[in-house]
Amino acid sequence: DTEVTQTPKHLVMGMTNKKSLKCEQHMGHRAMYWYKQKAKKPPELMFVYSYEKLSINESVPSRFSPECPNSSLLNLHLHALQPEDSALYLCASSRITGGYGNTIYFGEGSWLTVV
Amino acid sequence: KNEVEQSPQNLTAQEGEFITINCSYSVGISALHWLQQHPGGGIVSLFMLSSGKKKHGRLIATINIQEKHSSLHITASHPRDSAVYICAVHGGSQGNLIFGKGTKLSVKP
Secondary structure (H helix, E strand, C coil): CCCEEEECCEEEECCCCEEEEEEEECCCCCEEEEEEECCCCCCEEEEEEECCEEEEECCCCCCEEEEEEECCEEEEEEECCCHHHCEEEEEEEECCCCCCCCCEEECCCEEEEEC | CCCEEEECCEEEEECCCCEEEEEEECCCCCEEEEEEECCCCCEEEEEEECCEEEEECCEEEEEECCCCEEEEEECCCCHHHCEEEEEEEECCCCCCEEECCCEEEEEEC
């Protein structure tokens, strides 16, 4: 199983809503990532979890709250978002963080629209 | 100047043509990835390279560490190869991925 599964695929939410994006992998990977991608732009790193601990937060606003309840699951809790937060949110995982011999696997993404 | 530069930005080819996409980087890296993204959104990892050359089906990826350059070749291109191809390197202090801006490939039947 080399899949990273993201749900939901599409989410429309109002600016006062609270919602969550979910990501799951069963490859035994201990590094998991959230990326945000706007149209026609490359992905931008938001958060990195290493061994279920938050290791990188790329100055992401607090209206985005990540959670890693166990080594297979990664959540992104959303609250009081702005329309400019509308984007594709990609989850990824790898065996460990860093480069050598470390293939990274991406999910299909969750398309988020904030209205 | 971006740390990872790709060329061309856009590429249109006829079915069957040989295609080359180039990637140059300016940072020290531990590995380079070629990624494919279709309009639906998901990203697929095609290759991870730290040296030499890799081949998978009609796809070939090469890297020259001394010249800090990599190429992705597609032989006998097909319309289903139409996608955005992204070069990304593991660099920086924590080895995070640094992405190029992508090459949008369109293969016409």
